[in-house]
Amino acid sequence: MSDYILEMKNITKTFPGVKALDNVNFKVKRGEIHCLVGENGSGKSTLMKVLSGVYPYGEYSGDIVFNGNIQRFSHISDSEKVGIVTIYQELALIPELTVYENIFLGHEIKKGKFIDWEETIVRAKEMLKKVKLNINPSIKIKDLGVGMQQLVEIAKALSKNVKLLILDEPTAALNEDDSENLLKLIKELKAQGVTCILISHKLKEVLEVADSITVLRDGKTICSLDREKDKITEGIIIKHMVGREIDDIYPKRNIKNFGDKVLEVKNLSAYDPNLNRQILKDVSFNVRKGEIVGIAGLMGSGRTELALSIFGNSKGYKVKGDIFVNGEKKRFLKPKDAIKAGVAYVTEDRKGNGLILIDDIKSNITLANLKSLCEKGFINQNEEIKVANEYKASLKIKAPSVEQKVGNLSGGNQQKVSLGKWLFARPYVLILDEPTRGIDVGAKYEIYTLMNELVKQGMSIVMISSELPEVLGMSDRVYVMSDGKIVGELPIEEATQEKIMELATN
Template sequence: MTALLEMRRISKTFPGVKALDNVSLEVREGEIHAICGENGAGKSTLMKVLSGVYPTGSYDGQIVFDGQVADFRTIRDSEDRGIIIIHQELALVPQLTVAENIFLGNERATRGVIDWPQTFSQTEALLAKVGLRATPGQLVDSLGVGQQQLVEIAKALSKNVRLLILDEPTAALSESDSQALLDLLLELKAQGVTSIIISHKLNEVRRVADSVTVIRDGASISTIDARGGDLTEDRIVRDMVGRDMANRYPERERRAGEVVFELKNWNVWHRDHRDRQMIRDLSMTVRAGEVVGIAGLMGSGRTELAMSVFGESWGRGISGQALMHGQPVDLSTVDRAIKAGLAYVTEDRKTLGLILDETIRRNTVLANLDAVATRGVVDEARETEVAEGYRRTLRIRTPSVFQKVMNLSGGNQQKVVLSKWLFTNPEVLILDEPTRGIDVGAKYEIYSIINDLSREGKAVVMISSEMPELLGMCDRIYVMNEGRFVGELEGHRASQEAIMSLIVRE
């Protein structure tokens, strides 16, 4: 099998930081090649070099594509050669139709006039190819995340793609949507499409990848050929983090104290569809020092529950009773929820958890400005002191708390979100997908932080789509389906099979 792509000794430097240091990569024609590495290892930077985001001349090294040296000065240059990248944050226009999105910038037109019959017929063919049951005239906004991912792939296929690059394609997908997408990649491979997939989900990498390149601290560490039988999760992890990780979940002593937080008969209706009830007569308890998990399929109501509890941030017609230490509390606004002792780390840190264009310092104190202000004026020295304290305690990798959050890796961004809420000194911390989109090394650090919080007597609620994570971290697990708890399992008795049997039984 010949090499379709060779990236030879690529180096890329930003002011004060060497992002890539002599990285070499070879991708064979017709294979699925995975790139793994911790957040901040240089994976996305390497793909931006390849796709022309960082043009020729802004880096050292050489790109050879299909036997010819490539000088990509723009993204258009790489796309003209058949290299298409699909970023983790999808580049779709929600208010346009599926057909308009697929051919945006690549319109089927004659003398400046769009040929709509041709556009729609080609869209139908592309949708059939990727297995998406949608109509060309359907608004993208009406599609789920998994379906939107398929629209992006259809868009790539419309440009006669030869090398498809997918950056964390399943990070925001349900398990069923993830499996469908991986199946599609295998189908495209059978049709001759070469793919590069960047992923932190090592089980998915092992399922589809023919070879894996591991990048650590801006350097290529190893390339593993799956056909040789050496492609194990332990091998990938060792190369990613530079050490063995025999246990993916840190040990902790499980000690549950008194009941800190309780919900009784909690009901929530959909905020837009007035006849749709999302949470039904739900009751739960969380104890001091306890990590309680909530398992369930996508759409089961887990996030809706968390947001409705945290200041009624989502839903309408909310009823039921919330108690802290046995006493009723008012959670009707975010401010009241914070004062009651609750904090909520959202599943979408970039949109709802952080102000990306602001510094680490400013983001850290956002939820508790009164603590760093005098008569309404923020004390910047105190603000810096607080941020520095959390930077050290949570081991946020950054040269300065004056760094903008957008420049941090996903794992370090998540630590800033945690800092923001820990500064409110909560008694109950709700974590919604706390390790989504971060690497195995950063996950371990987040897990260690959760263990430290439980040891301090904090009550932690963890919502996760990764069942091994819930099994590895939680004392108890509530199983949720269609807005109700359909079972409760003690951590030492729980298993993936037990959780799924409770879901499918309903």
């Protein structure tokens, strides 16, 4: 039997106006953890969709050889029958169903014509034990945290007798502890004989678990690296990914003479009637002209709730406290009030709340400030196209044209469209919630460079981030949140990961 469980030979896949994969070759050894890396839009997810049957045979050219046999998958179920299972970044679980129902959904255990629920629960417990998840399989998915849901997805894959497990950005939405536990589990699955393909933008994770690494760029195979034969460092991977060296991913700024306070929040408290609990407790902070203020804290500390409470309270919290913009007291009852006052918010959930995926780039970019393009009640479409093309060029959005549907863009390019939408609103204060989540190192660098340019021009930025190196690399000051409160303020010269975590966990 071949040492390679998978060989993808000369895979080419074309979409209208775009060659997503150009003669890609990809080989995975049996029993290894093989990491697939590349910038957003490099073709990683497209290649895996070809492999899993999302794009069926006939919609691409080239061969898939799995366990020595040429495969021609017409549907996802065809790839799963031979033992190829994919877990996507957006989990495919049904919140209202139980854990055991989700694990065996689509391949139910039957006794005659009926589902054998007793055996289903027994088998579900076995699968949960394999992923070291000690929970009652009768609990509903909606009552589990994201980290546990991720483990349920892996248990679901194991229940299908998986031979090749594909994990697409599995730690993107996880905190550090859950991410670490998941990486340990991937190593344990390898020891049990499961081959894994891991797609990740977090290069430290790649270096921790990878036996081999394949780099894609612009739909082409750039190189494959073997841990036993090749020197592999973060710098080497980045160079192959972006086609150039990036010495410091966090571009430096030397400006320290900030202006007056542009945004000031005093004694802000918020109560969530849906959760029946206090989510913000007497929060006060400020940001000055030309400053990047980082807000750090663990998941659930209240960072996003703070942003939403400032930006028009779209969730219907009961909010008390004062907000000042350029020294003037404001009351934002709706997001449009905040926009009018010069405050913009780039949500962490770009697909769910930030963009209209079925619309094109042009319509998304101009959405927040459409009135400025209207003449006598009608949109000046020529001016709209001109504006969209300007932002497409300045933000380096990779797309054939501004008529491209946003849902067809990579994550990094979607994030750039989301930024473009709010930059066109011309705010004084830009609140960025997890601005680089799920995007590659090259796109991160471009967004960081843009942030520096914006504050140089006089904009003020509030950056919420779970990545402490990002907070330390980009902020001028750092506020730390815990349990709905601000528990510390650190000038960047005094801030360290240890100090931030000490405050965040108290």
